[in-house]
Amino acid sequence: MRRRTGSAITAAAGLVAVAIVAFANLAQDATVVERQVLVPAATSEAPGAVAPESPAPAAPIRTDTGDALAQLEQLTIAEPFSTKKYVRDYFGQRWADVDRNGCDTxxxxxxxxxxxxxxxxxxxxCVVLSGVLYDRYTEETVQFVRVSQGYQPAQADHVVSLYVGWISGAEGWTPEKREQFANDPLNLQITTANQQKGEFxxxxxxxxxxxxxCEFSARYVMVLYAYDLTIAAVDAAALRSTLTSCSA
Structure with missing residues (x-):
């Protein structure tokens, strides 16, 4: 801005003008900062958009066949048994938010x-609409699209089914421990083979x-070991055979 000589009034006016310009620049800078904060939130709310700050999916649960073999030998061999019929509700709310992170399991x-x-x-x-699944049971890569009604091919499978957990020791647990078991990430895997596997x-x-x-067998043993569940002799033999071949 050019400076002028003249009356005191003119000088004062010039100072006022400088102050106005400086204030305007500060306001503009503040506006830019505010927009930089708001843009990511607005982008993440756009229909069908992926939030730019979303964390990458977690790596699959690490398994070690040698450790699994050692854990298998520490399990109690016993034939499945329960005093009353298994009911899904014994394991609490379906897909509870047990880790209190604001999203269901x-x-x-x-x-x-x-x-x-x-x-x-x-x-x-929180609510997943779509994605790509590398199925760790079938080793196929498939597209997941959420459906509100009807059959969903990719489902969350309990590695050790709730029924098997019930007849292997969970009947004697507290309701809180059963709900934790049903929602434990160690015991859950997204797969298209859930219906095929079922309670086998x-x-x-x-x-x-x-x-x-190999990965499935190690996970199966890890779950049983973590929850001190028993295992039938025929299943222990099947797991031992598989895990031994994996370690060879």
């Missing part, structure tokens, strides 16, 4: 096991791929 596991995820707008990156144990169902069978 099913969406937590979807976010862990999928890549290229899109979230439902307005759910704080390792002596009756195993992934067809040798690599997938």
């Amino acid at each position: 099913r969406n937590d596991i979807l976010a862990r096991d999928l890549t290229d995820i899109t979230f439902k707008p307005g759910t704080h990156d 144990t390792p002596s009756r169902w195993m992934p067809t791929s040798a690599t997938a069978a």
Whole structure:
């Protein structure tokens, strides 16, 4: 801004003008800062958009066949037994938010096991709408798209089914421990083979791929060991055979 000589009034006016310009520049800078904070939030709310700050999916649960073999030998061998019939409600709310992170367990596991995820707008990156699944049971890569009604091919499978847990020792647990078991990420895996596997144990169902069978067997033992559940002799033999071949 040019400076002028002249009356005191003119000088004062010039000072006022400088102050106005400086104030305007400060206001403009403040506006820019505010927008930089707001833009990511607005972007994440756009329909079908992926939040730019969303964390990458967690790595699959680490398994070690040698450790699993050692844990298998420490399990109690016993035939399945319960004094009353298994009921799903014994394991508490379906897909509870047991870790209190604001998302239910099913969406937590979807976010862990999928890549290229899109979230439902307005759910704080909680409700998964779509993504790509590398199925650790079948070793296939499939597209996941959330459906509100009807059959969903990719489902959350309990590695050790709730029924098997019930007849292997969970009947004697507290309701809180059963709910924790039903929502434990260690015991959950997104797969298209959930219906095929169902409540079968390792002596009756195993992934067809040798690599997938090794990972599944190790996970199965890890769950039993973590919860001090018993195992039938025939299942212990099947797991021992698989894990031994994995370690060879």
